[in-house]
Amino acid sequence: MSDDRLDAVLAYIDGELPESLSRLFALLGIESISTDPAHAGDVAAAADWLAADLSSIGFEASARETDGHPMVVAHDRSAAGCPHVLFYGHYDVQPVDPLSLWSRAPFAPAVIEEDGRKVIFGRGASDDKGQLMTFVEACRAWKTVTGSLPIRVSMMLEGEEESGSKSLEPFMKANRDELAADLAFICDTDMWDRETPAITTMLRGLVGEEIVVTAASRDLHSGMYGGAARNPIHVLVDILDGLRDETGRVTLPGFYDGVGELPAEIAEQWKALGFDEKAFLGAVGLSVPAGEVDRAVLEKIWARPTAEVNGITGGYTGDGFKTVIPAKASAKISFRLVDRQDPDAIRDAFRTYVRSKIPADCSVEFIPHGGSPGLRLSTDIPALKATRGALEAEWGRPCVFQGSGGSIPVAGSFREILGTDVLMVGFAQDDDRIHSPNEKYDLASFHGGIRSWARILGALAEKG
Incomplete structure (x- = not known):
């Protein structure tokens, strides 16, 4: 992969950031609350918006009907013969109640100053519209600058993640051949901290x-x-x-x-993270760890x-x-x-x-x-190594292989239905207030996320 091509793509991303924000704001302004039947039209509108936006940059994209809300499916085949990745995100959002606790209108997105940082304010800013648009904007940059993507890319963007994903597995089974890929990506996870990228390799x-x-x-x-x-x-x-x-x-x-026990490499990395158990429990008014007495708190919440x-x-x-x-x-x-x-x-x-x-x-x-089921990825997957290198090149810090105490059922579905390994790369922060009033997404996360995906696509092409 030519460094000149990647440099040109990254420069385009930097210069295009205001326009990228405008597109994100347009999506954030759609009240796609999947749990509320009164917003079914808004959910459909969000699906149509995404299909149209992806079509505008050369994807074969459409909003597909399901028994519930639409599924957006898009394909770019400009890099025939190259590795093929399937990207998953969701465009539906949580309800905003109680509305009285919001400091601004939840569907009137804006960049505001908070604690000395610029953040994108609005429902869905972090979970998951802002996250999925980092990938879309990276694809836009590659196609605009070079005329094509460095690898084959498909997308499946769901409209029911916040309401049980009832249509997801039936849709995947019915479209198994179309959705087959070498690797799947999920962008609904966190960084370790504001400066340190992470790949989530364990889910409970x-x-x-x-x-x-x-x-x-x-x-x-x-x-x-x-x-x-x-x-x-x-x-x-x-x-x-x-x-x-x-x-x-x-x-x-x-x-x-x-x-199983933690791999030695992961155990040593977690020890080096400097996780403050007292601060973690103290933030919720506790001080004495519960659970298995011979395990560290981080291991308990990620891997036990x-x-x-x-x-x-x-x-x-x-x-x-x-x-x-x-x-x-x-x-x-x-x-x-x-x-x-x-x-x-x-x-x-x-x-x-x-x-x-x-x-x-x-x-x-x-x-x-x-x-x-839970999920534990091998850290020897070649695509994971390439992704790790791309993240470290962007953020200038070692990439953490972290766990997640929560569950992302679609990760298991990719394996069980499509037979596809999954990498979970996200750029959210643990204080983004997802599912709560005043949801936000750091502007640096959005910008850095776009640049990171651009690097990852290039790295996967290089590694083959």
């Missing part, structure tokens, strides 16, 4: 389960039945208490099957599985006091999974454990709430 999966324990046929007076009638809250608490032992490990048989109780209901919870033994009690439990843990096996083990704790005169109902 998720198993959600709700249990309802039923004892008596109706609520009972605790004076008349207390001590004789089974209390389902007692049963439920006993079940939940037994999920962990005194060291913080989850007790379900086979729970740690498929959980968990069992958490997310909610409990049962009995009288209104104002005042009511002496009642409830007929039912329920809890919602989530398991975060890592590496090669099997979501179905975890769910089965949990249900077997719960049933073993149910007394003879009680019953239990299970309500599933989704499941997805």
Whole structure:
């Protein structure tokens, strides 16, 4: 790859930044709230805007109908015979409630000063319109300056990520051949800090389960039945208490099957990051780490599985006091999974454990709430090495291989449905206030993200 070509592309990106912002503002101004049926027309408008913008720079682009919101699919085949990447992003956004907490109108984007930095203000600025437009603008720069992209590029831009992605997997299965690529990119992740780029190589999966324990046929007076009638809250608490032992490990048989130790290179890199455990917990009013006693906090939230109780209901919870033994009690439990843990096996083990704790005169109902496996990428993937080098060239710092405590189910879908490895490269910051009022995206992240993608495309072409 000619350094002169890349230099020309980067110079174009720098000079075009005001126009790139104008295009982003046009997209941010569309109220594409996918969870609200009243905004279905706005979601469709955002899809049409993206399809038109991509078509304007030579992509074969269209907004495809699904059972839900449209899927934007685009292809550029100007670099025939070269490596082929599929880029994923989402153009839908979260609702803005409560509106009263916004300092400005959420769909009137602007660049403002905040804490001495310039930030792009508006719903979707970081999650995920600003992020996906960094890639689009990098493609625009390559095509404008050189007439073509250095590699083959396809895009799949979703309109339901914030509302469950119900149409995503059916669409991928129905269009498997068209979407096939050598590599997929997801741009919905963070940098390590404002100056340090990162590739997310680990994601935690998720198993959600709700249990309802039923004892008596109706609520009972605790004076008349207390001590004789089974209390389902007692049963439920006993079940939940037994999920962990005194060291913080989850007790379900086979729970740690498929959980590997960190590669030595990753473990050493994480130790060198200078992560402040006290500050991390102190920011939310805590000071003593929970969970597995022999693990560092960063490892716990990025690379270790968990069992958490997310909610409990049962009995009288209104104002005042009511002496009642409830007929039912329920809890919602989530398991975060890592590496090669099997979501179905975890769910089965949990249900077997719960049933073993149910007394003879009680019953239990299970309500599933989704499941997805964790993801751990090999750091030996050639494309990952090329991407890492491109990021380090742009930011002037070593690129961090980081984990994510959350889940991005589409990453698993790429592997399972398309058989494609996934690289997760993003330029968000942990204080971007995504899903919250006053969402923002650092202008430096947007600008640096465009330049980074331009370098990555060039590096992938060079490495083949």
